[in-house]
Amino acid sequence: MPVFYPNLLFVNPLKILLVEDDQDDVELMEDVLREKGVPFTLDVVKQGDKVISFLKMGKNFPNVILLDLNIPKLHGRDVLARLKADDDLRHIPVVILTTSSTPAEKEYCLNAGAHQFLTKPTTVDGFDTSIRTILSVATKPL
Numbered sequence: 001m002p003v004f005y006p007n008l009l010f011v012n013p014l015k016i017l018l019v020e021d022d023q024d025d026v027e028l029m030e031d032v033l034r035e036k037g038v039p040f041t042l043d044v045v046k047q048g049d050k051v052i053s054f055l056k057m058g059k060n061f062p063n064v065i066l067l068d069l070n071i072p073k074l075h076g077r078d079v080l081a082r083l084k085a086d087d088d089l090r091h092i093p094v095v096i097l098t099t100s101s102t103p104a105e106k107e108y109c110l111n112a113g114a115h116q117f118l119t120k121p122t123t124v125d126g127f128d129t130s131i132r133t134i135l136s137v138a139t140k141p142l
Contacts, residue, residue, distance in 0.1 A: 013039040014138055015062040017055070019079065020097075021046040021071050025120070029066070032127050038135065048074030052082055052089070061092055064138035067114075069098040069105070077108065084113035093137045097130070 016033075020026050026044050033040050043062070045054050048071045055061065065083070069076030076098065083089050093115045098105075106117040115137045121127045 013041050014064070014135070015060070016040055016042050016138070017051075017062040017065045018042055018044045019046075019048065019051055019065065019067045019071060019076070020044060021068070025068070028127075032131055036128075036131055038131070047072045048076060048079045051079050052086065055089055055092075061089070063093070064134060065092055065094045066097045066134065067094055069096060069100055069109075077112065080109060080112050080114060093140070095134050095137055097134075 018026060018029060020029075026042075030042060033042075043054070045051050050073070051065075067076050067079060071079075076096065080094060080096070083092065083094060090113070094113065096106075096109045096114045096117045097120060098118075099120050100106075101119040109117050116133055118130050118133060121130050
């Protein structure tokens, strides 16, 4: 059954890859998506060095990658660079979702190919805005 959310129609579950090592943040993302009525499947990769192999293994690419910058083994900036350098993966939209809020970090990520840069919200309203942004990126035609 279709679900309506901020002028978007979902007929199929949204496929999300969340690159995040903090289990509380993973659970919070799941809870907010459920609360908003967004049909989704969520895969989680907790280490930066595992992202490319995870994506290449399944060839069932997500609609969007939510990428934390401060993750173990390979920094999120390096993951972003590798994603955008790979012919098979560069088309996947990437939303940076991190605690960093520095203008330099944001500029770097957007110039490197991220579609959006979001500072992890600390309020319910902040999460609502973040989810709206993520959904608009995930459902935008390529």
